[in-house]
Amino acid sequence: MKTISLLFVFFFLLTSSFAQQSIVKYLSGTDKDHTVLWDFYCSEGRKSGVWTKIPVPSQWKTHGFGNYNYGHDKLKAKEQGIYKTSFLKAAAWKDKRIFIVFEGAMRDTKVMLNGKQAGEVHQGSFYRFKYDVTDLIKSGKNQLEVIVDKVSANASVNKAENGDFWIFGGIYRPVYLEITPQTFIDRIAINATADGVFNMDVYAQNLKGNEIIEGQVQKLNGEKVGKLFSVTVNPVSGFQQLRTVIDKPLNWSAEYPNLYKVVVHVKQKGLVLHSVGQNFGFRTVELRKNDGIYVNNKKIVLKGVNRHSFWPETGRTLNHAIHMMDVKAMKDMNMNAVRMSHYPPDQDFLAICDSLGLYVLDELTGWQANYDTVVGRKLVKEVVVRDVNHPSILFWDNGNEGGFNRDLDNDYKLYDPQNRVVLHPWEKFNGSNTKHYPDYNYVANTLPKDKDGGVFFPTEFMHGLYDGGAGAGLEDFWNAMNLYPANAGGFIWVLGDESLIRRDKNNAYDSDGNHAPDGILGPHREKEASYFTIKELWWPVYLTPQAIDAGFDGLVPVENRYAFTNLNACTFKWELVKFPSAAATTTAAKIIRSGVPAPLDLAPGAHGFLDFKLPAGWAENDALYLTAYDRNKQVIFTWSWPITPPAAISKTPKSWVKMPVTAIEKDRALIIQANRIKYYFDKTTGYITKVVKPNSTVSLSGGPVLAGDSATLKQFRHTAENGSEIIEADYEGNSTLHVKWTFTWDKPAKLEYSYKQKGDVDFHGISFNYPEEKVKGVKWLGRGPYKVWKNRLRGQQFGVWQKDYNNSITGESWKYPEFKGYHAEVYWITIENQESPFTVYTDDKDTFVQLYHQDRANATLNRVEPPMPKGDISFLKGISAIGTKFQEAKDMGPQSQKNSLNGDAVTGTLWFDF
Template sequence: MNKSKLLHRQPIHPRIVFPKLLFLSFLLIFTVSLTLAQEKDKYHRIYLSGQDAASPVEWEFMVDDGRKAGEWSMIPVPSNWELHGFGTYNYGHDHNNPDRTLGKETGFYKHEFEVEKDWEGKSVNIVFEGAMTDTQVKVNGKLAGEEFQGGFYRFGYDISALLNYGQINTLEVEVKKHSSNASVNRAEREADYWIFGGIYRPVYLEVLPEIHFKRIAVNPKSDGSFEALVLLNKSSENTQIEVEIFDLDHQTSFGKTATAIDADEVRISGNFDSINAWNPESPNLYDAVFRIVHENDVLFEKTERIGFRTVELREHDGIYVNGKRVIFKGVNRHSFHPSSGRALSDENHLEDIELMKQMNMNAVRMSHYPPDERFLALCDSLGLFVLNEVAGWQEGYDTEIGPKVIKATVWKDANHPSVIIWDHGNEGGWDFENEQWFHEYDIQKRPVIYPWLIRNGVDTHHYFRYNAGVQRLAHGQTPFFPTEFMHGLYDGGHGAGLEDYWTDFMKNPVATGGFLWVFADEAVVRTDRDGELDADGNHAPDGIVGPYKEKEGSFYTVKNIWSPIQIAPFTMNTEFDGNLFVENKYIYSSLTGCKLEWSLHEIPDFGETDELASGELYLPNILPGERRNIKIPIPEEFREGDVFKLSAYDWTGRELYTWSWAIQSPLDFANRFLDVEEVAVGMIEVAENDGLLVIKADKMLYEFDLQNGQLKKVERDGQVFSFNNGPVPVGTRSEVEKVTWEMDQDGNISVESIYSSFPNRSAWKVFTDGTLYLNADGPLLHVEEVDFLGLSFDFPEEKVKGVKWIGNGPYRVWRNRLKGVEFGTWEKDYNNTITGYSYDNLVYPEFKGYHSNLYALLLQTEEGDIRIVSTNPGMYFKLYNPENPPHATSGVIPSMPDGDISFLHQISSIGNKFGGSETMGPSGEKIPSISRKGDRALGIELWFTFEEISQNL
């Protein structure tokens, strides 16, 4: 058996460098804290398990059912036992599925630990940060206390009387995966997430002196006023409680306050005028050192890391923190990792928060249970508002269990400044009678909300149609922030539709932001299926990022839309004079100390850019909500550039977003890129043969169908290119009515087609040097609604190796998700990623789909390179139709044009899990086309050249 050594001791608040935190800092600070923890009469822990999932300790273990049933072996603690080959995997909906085996196994743990002789006479507690679900604890064969019910909560026992001091002691823990209390199962186990078993959070001892704190609850406000409720294990005469506030290095004291102990519950207050308030933009933290002092002798000392901030809910107005009205830019987050379930490491927590901050989020909702204490400590230090949730997916705890788990949540998490709201369950997961216990235990009196209800002065309605509601939502009088919206199944939702929703929200003075569903795909490693990643059909692939945090296209859309520094729309061209309007979307911070970095680039060829000039500009004191003109110092060579890039950085140097714009028009760019003035003059051969027009020009041979004007064959020096069967109009019904051909005075051959509808007319031209050109009329339709509109061609997918292009990238787009891609040169190898599904080979950016703002592309194939240059602005291109996941709902199966490669005036949108794109705002609706006789609409103009295979393939 493994024995826990005393070197496992750790203080509850390891020394951390804030506000910018790196994971390596944790390791260093934890190591330093080992010596601090030995100081007499200071709070410390002795870990019996690992401190997190990355540093587990092996315990003896047996499970009574499922895999490895009845076999004693070893298991890491903390962990979920399914991930280590024990028991049964279950998703929460399995209780309603007769085809699934519902695992209800019990796990049995044994562990030996050493107890020092000099602990005798002290109080020794054993604390479990989380075990699923009903947990019974024995020490040396005796029960430590009553069974704890609830899988997401801290619980503990005073085991002083059960220990053998100076000897080895035996710990036995029995964990039942399903509870004997039906309401616990309904709240936690019959839910829309993976159901696990085991001791998945740390287990530790607290060795405390004769008199000590049982609870410290703080209420530090933004004006520097401070109060605390202190619960002692017993009172003591001639003794007082003293609180002193320090900076995190303990180099500066901001003063102290003290009060006499006259009972076992003591209130203490004071004022600390020189502190700085906490908010997500400036997460200022302090150490509040609580001491029990008897005649100048410190009997016990415990440090709470705190932030001074004030939370208010103002009815018919909004949620205010430190007197500023909050707009939540948030996301829901499961405590989850594919290879460890709900047992997480500091690195897991840090990675999630850093990704949220990269998306310019300022808030996170705990779905659907309280998180690890370390996650909240990182939210405190890095700066995120937190909605902390007592479990209850769509059913709530009864009035026996509810008060206990509410108390456990508030006692554990109430001192974190990041926690500004309590969620009482989710979507029906509550008993209203239990709400009183939040107010009973929380001295800060934070708002208590009910996700999906109008209640307690806020409206949190989930998954509503755009522009819905009578006296609510965007039309309401009640502060509105949906705690779930934009359900991100596969590639739908999230970024798709967000701009429409966000624009609509911000029109209403009571709009309070919202929380996207959900942060990451919850696909678990199935140790019973050779490591397959399983998202349980369409129940769990809802993330902005993949299970291992792979970034989908919506990641960058959210980053763009929620950037706190915004550039107002303007026209970029060679006449740009450097004037921009900068908007400050922060809540608390001016833009003093923020900067813009700009650079000017030339594009000589695919995949290449040359920097011509660059510079930086520090922003002036632009206050939150203000918009001000700034001027970029445009260099003399600006007109020679192709791309202008602009990056915004906050005062810490963190990149908020990088925009880029094309400077040249597609036509001007094409004239240089194609070098058309140097086209060689040669002879051309033409003949009609069985309804085909055969044209030979230089090294090229083309065949065109004289019935429909389509390109049927391309050949270069005997090498056939399988690019053919186009143009075919897509998006509207249109038939070819007439095809003619002619040779012009320069010897070039034109093939013209007339259509019954769009594009009215198209014409191929084969130049004497073999260059191929297509010109098609613009979209002159009358009151016809279209999902997409353009021209398509065929090319066998299996022959494609990759693509390089000049345009917006690198991710694909939808009509309702155009932000998050920027102009430049891009390239990607062929992949067949099915977003949120191809977990065996999840490659982002996806190859297939729509891409915007086409200037030029190079399709790399087994047969050679196909170079295509566009000369009209605003064009899209499509590379094949993305495959739909087998469990896709109708909303995330977009309408797509026929054909393999398409050039389009308009593209389709995508919906979300619960509705089609038409429910998500104007950009998700079909486009009504309008025209009038005499209009000259921009058409499709493309230049094609077919070349030998690139050497770098």
């Protein structure tokens, strides 16, 4: 009898413990890679008019159904998708409450269970909604039918959601049943402040009045923190308030994302009726008027980016790996913030922001138009109720760019005990100034004169269309913003290109012209050059740019731009390296010496000097590298400084024979022979026309010519001097050019040039032609591996680089780094080709090399496709700046201005080794 009693007690405890937790049963899959097939019918467009199967969750257009529409399309296809599936009621659900939950469906959703409507049609695409279907569930098999309309019956929903993004249809986030006890906790809302005060609103249902609600704060490993706290319920109150104080909690911030968990019980006569757990963080957020944003009483600067939920093959149906990839990319770029433009993300993305540390602006949809008040009130509640407990969320965005229903501004605090500030991205509101796409003049000159300018943090700036914006001009903007006392940072537009794979166009990528290729990353998160510019400029250990020469004293000015972290938590390592020659088969640098700088105790916001403590003889090396590691020992950035000047680089030719250098004139041609190589020149133009080797011909021609102006040949002559042959040519016109070639048996061909030019020019230097179709790749010593612009020089490393030829158009094809474009601080460059590779050396540290001309994008826009030299290969002293979608380069700051030439001579020396 005793054994039977013990078994009964064990069974009772086991089943009651099971009853404490909600049961979640997925009716769909959980993400893009884990789906469940439902029956499906599409009303129009591709694959319409027949019943078939579709994976859930998904967007139906990415599976071949319906029509494609972008937000800017005036007419949207009015597709309807009908979904059907079934499920069995489990015996464990008896006497339980049963809810059906949709994490997201686009756009109007009608839910039918066993032929009866579960509730009113849900309108709005980006929100979690649920229905109590307890009374609709029957024993055995249950039939679920879901009707989804891509175009809403509510005009305001269509207007608010017709944003600058693809318009999809379908059940694109998971669907599941949530089974709870009759008395249950529906939700909780937490306000845990940096001083350890913990307040919690508990929304429990079907209370009788004799229940107790208990809470226990824990670490994530389950270790209890503080004492158990409780309250006896008030059944007439809409929610129960609990309070406790935790002594010296570890605060949450983007730098230190410390998380806790609270476990909440509803108990009756000592029996746990229902339990829920919720992660949270202790942190306090303030927006102080005309001062800044403070987290835990520390002023922060938001280094942020806008993010759409998107993947080329699956639209907005994502998975954990994509969310993690995006957050890690932001952290790697030294960002600390993300704006959820222009809709709330998957819940999992916010959980990752909590755990890895990103400040979040969570946004109600409303792109230049707003929801009406009836629908908007429901959606505000859905956003806040779902997301309120994420410590990463600093602000709520009530729409975007004029899509503000101001009647909703006060609704957010109804569900948010933290009473977060509500923003209107694009305008001055609630003490903030989130102006979109300000030009440099506004930031540097207009804003500082505004006596009530508000806390300034543009929620969109540095538009990243194609290769423009994002990193280009950012340094000037950032420096000007940091001078404004109430600066709080900003958010770059946008993280990734929203380029959809079109199933109806042989899997071609579609960016809807120039509407969607705006990313720092490609659609599959390919890294553009701006990625690395941002990484350098936003690394919180800010090193003042400087050159390093033999007089370098080992001290570099440094600023700690962290908000909470002393630089003594970071570590540094320097390396002195030598580079392989142009003839070597490797590109790897050889580390000669390495070491660590002196420890640096530098508080947040403080300035100091990093002392490298370099050894004697350090200047005999080619370059100095410095790598910084954060407190988690993750590599954050590597700075690089060349030491050896380019004139000191060895220029021994590949092969040479001590034999006379000769010159032969033949009709229009002058032929110089040195080292068994014949150099052909056209006497009527002065240009080189080809180079003939014993076993090959190199088709270098058409130069040197002025890259940015025209001039005609005035004089061409050649002379013999001390065993060398010298060619000189003079050109005159708007500008002048003097060219001098020197050919000797023991050195590569030497070209010295000098030009005089006046005016403001996009670029200047000299150019040659070489057939693009013959090029295989390029190897060089200089900054790389990406191309640069005049206003985007930061982020590239000095070293030996190699890349194969490609014709990538930034934002339209994504083989990065792109082959074509400007390359900075080039010491030598080898053109790898089908004929015979040749190397060009320079004696000048300030030389840029332009490789060919990137094809113009299909949807051209001159501001982000600036003028380039006409020549195929150019050696330049000045290069173009690039603008953004909304601004000409000239409006983007000092680095973005044209190159100003006053007529003084510009000189350079090149060596051609064939």
